[in-house]
Amino acid sequence: MSMSRLGLSLGLIGICALFRQTLEADPVKHVLLQLPFLATSGYLFAIGLGVRNLRINKSIANAFSLISVFVILFWMLPRYIDASLVNPMVEFAKFVSIPLFVGGSLAIGWEKSNPFLCGFLKANSLSMLGVLAFLYTYAPVRICNSYLVIDQERLGAAFLITAIGLALAWAIPLFSPPPQETSFMKISNKKAVI
Amino acid sequence: MRSLIRSFLPSCVVILLGGGALWVATDGFHAFTEEAARRLYVAENKPEIPSLMLEDMHGDATKLSQKTGLSEKITLVEFIYTTCLTICQSAGSEYAKLRDQISEAGLGDRVRLLSISFDPVLDTPRQMRGYAENHGADGAIWTIARVSERDLSLMKRSFGLRIIPDEFGGYQHNAAIHLIDQSGRLAGIFNTNNTEEVLRGVKSKLR
Numbered sequence: 001m002s003m004s005r006l007g008l009s010l011g012l013i014g015i016c017a018l019f020r021q022t023l024e025a026d027p028v029k030h031v032l033l034q035l036p037f038l039a040t041s042g043y044l045f046a047i048g049l050g051v052r053n054l055r056i057n058k059s060i061a062n063a064f065s066l067i068s069v070f071v072i073l074f075w076m077l078p079r080y081i082d083a084s085l086v087n088p089m090v091e092f093a094k095f096v097s098i099p100l101f102v103g104g105s106l107a108i109g110w111e112k113s114n115p116f117l118c119g120f121l122k123a124n125s126l127s128m129l130g131v132l133a134f135l136y137t138y139a140p141v142r143i144c145n146s147y148l149v150i151d152q153e154r155l156g157a158a159f160l161i162t163a164i165g166l167a168l169a170w171a172i173p174l175f176s177p178p179p180q181e182t183s184f185m186k187i188s189n190k191k192a193v194i
Numbered sequence: 195m196r197s198l199i200r201s202f203l204p205s206c207v208v209i210l211l212g213g214g215a216l217w218v219a220t221d222g223f224h225a226f227t228e229e230a231a232r233r234l235y236v237a238e239n240k241p242e243i244p245s246l247m248l249e250d251m252h253g254d255a256t257k258l259s260q261k262t263g264l265s266e267k268i269t270l271v272e273f274i275y276t277t278c279l280t281i282c283q284s285a286g287s288e289y290a291k292l293r294d295q296i297s298e299a300g301l302g303d304r305v306r307l308l309s310i311s312f313d314p315v316l317d318t319p320r321q322m323r324g325y326a327e328n329h330g331a332d333g334a335i336w337t338i339a340r341v342s343e344r345d346l347s348l349m350k351r352s353f354g355l356r357i358i359p360d361e362f363g364g365y366q367h368n369a370a371i372h373l374i375d376q377s378g379r380l381a382g383i384f385n386t387n388n389t390e391e392v393l394r395g396v397k398s399k400l401r
Contacts, residue, residue, distance in 0.1 A: 063204035070212030074219060082228040082356075145228045145356035148366050 005048030012041035013099060024085055027147045027155045032162060035075060035098060042103020051108045062117050064109025069121060071101040076132065078143045085146045122170055129163035132156070229368050232354040233383045240379040243352050248310060248339035251322035251331075256339055258308070258349075258374075268305045268399055269374040272386065273355060273367060275313035276325035276338075281369050285386045286329040292371075292389040293336045296396070305396055307336040312349070312357055312367070314340045353380065375399050 016023065016037050023034040056064075074080060075098060083090040110118065135143065137156030142149055217223060225231035235241075246258040258269070272289060274282040289307060296305050309331065311317035317325075322338040325331075331338050341349050350357065357367040371392050373382040381399065384392045 057201075059201040059204050063208045066205055066208040066212065070208070070215065073212075073216060077220065078227045079225060079231055080219070142229070142366065142368070143227055145368055146358065148358065148360055150361065 001050055002048040005044045009041045009044035009048060009099075012037050012044070013095070016041070017095065020091075027081070027144060027151050028158045031076075031081065031155060032158050035094075038095065038098040039102040039106070042099025042101075043107045044103070045099065046104040046107035051104075052111065054108060056108070056112060058112060058114055061109040061112035062114055064105045065113045065117060065121065068102045068105040068109070071097055071105070072125075076128070082144050082146050122166075126163050126167055129159050129166070133159035133163060228356070229370075232368070233370075235354075236380050236383050240375070240381050241352070243374055243378055243380050244348060245378060246341060246345045246349055248308075248341055249319065250333070250337050250339040251319055251326050252333070253319040256337065258310075266376045267303075268376060268396055269308055270305065270392065270396070271308045271310055271353075271372040271374060272369070273312050273353070273357075274309050274325075274338075275311055275365055276317050276321050277313070278364055285369055286325070288386050288389055289336065289371075290329050290331075292392060293330075295389055295393050296335060299393065299397075301396065301400070302335050304400060305335070307331075309336070309338045310349075311338070311340040312346060312355070313365070314343050314346065373399070 016034050020034075023029045075094065080090060080094075084094045085091075133156050135156070136152050136159060139152070143152055147155075220226055221231065221234055225234045243258065248256050248258055250256045258271070270292070272285055274285065276282070286309070289309060293307055296302055296307070309325075311322065317340045322340065326333075326336075326338045330336075349355070353372060355367060357365050360366050369386050371384045371386055372380060373384070373392070373395050375381040376399070382395045384395060
């Protein structure tokens with residue numbers, strides 16, 4: 001159990017709760033700051049509890065990764081973004097479900113999931129962000145009743161920036177040179193030959 | 195074969211449950227936004243609208259709806275604030291078009307149009323008369339009115355209105371045409387620029 005991670009997790013969820021009104025007054029801060037903070041909080045908490053050491057097979061890990069996808073899809077629905085602002089029960093559900101089913105599920109499942117599934121989900125998240133960026137920027141009507149059109153357009157631009165940022169973050173390591181052989185690795189390889 | 199099933203089964207269960215949850219959450223993939231959900235709820239449930247008292251552009255009292263039997267009129271309601279320079283003005287033009295279509299269809303004595311201001315502080319009867327003159331609302335079919343400050347919250351709740359202040363000192367709100375049937379129920383919500391569909395909705399209620 002890692003107390004620092006647990007503390008950081010509680011700190012993050014505390015920030016989300018304490019600055020709830022400030023974060024939710026702006027759709028960019030709401031969707032691209034508060035929601036990821038909640039997910040990160042759940043992730044750190046689960047890692048702090050040592051869920052990575054759980055012995056689960058790939059099929060269970062895949063299922064955990066998929067749980068997080070469906071919960072993310074739910075909270076990307078404009079209807080529930082709006083509802084969380086006016087209905088305390090929906091707001092409570094947001095504060096519970098995202099840390100638990102997005103952060104927690106990813107902590108349990110992501111590293112042990114099938115790499116093809118991870119790649120598929122990454123590619124889909126980029127395309128989803130692209131669609132959202134287009135939708136929020138060019139929709140002729142207000143998508144969220146709680147936010148102004150100008151804020152909706154800012155959210156669209158922020159979705160696009162996020163998509164580009166994630167694409168770069170995921171693509172750059174693919175082009176980096178393979179790791180240099182260290183002296184430790186050389187010794188290990190010699191032992192292996194012996 | 196068994197190992198293949200075992201490896202796919204947990205993911206399949208999650209996909210089925212997750213897909214089902216999204217299906218329920220969006221009313222069968224029909225309502226992804228609050229506005230779509232509001233319109234779907236109204237179409238399916240036809241909620242009763244409280245008969246609020248309004249003050250019209252001449253300073254006279256008028257009722258929002260009258261649930262006194264089928265002989266009463268259908269009321270079409272849109273929500274405005276007269277100092278709006280954008281969407282309320284274009285909605286006013288569409289409403290004028292709708293008034294003409296209702297007249298041409300010979301339904302003038304069975305349908306009334308109401309533009310209700312949700313800004314009772316600025317929209318005095320005099321201010322409302324100015325808006326009425328600009329758009330040709332003479333009170334015969336189309337009346338401009340305001341809700342009292344006391345009843346504003348009740349009206350917003352009853353219709354599911356979301357009104358938020360904008361950066362120019364005005365408001366943004368869910369603009370639409372609301373059909374209140376002869377029994378005082380909210381029976382349909384239509385886009386302001388789709389007057390043909392509104393007319394079809396009115397005719398279907400008068401059959």
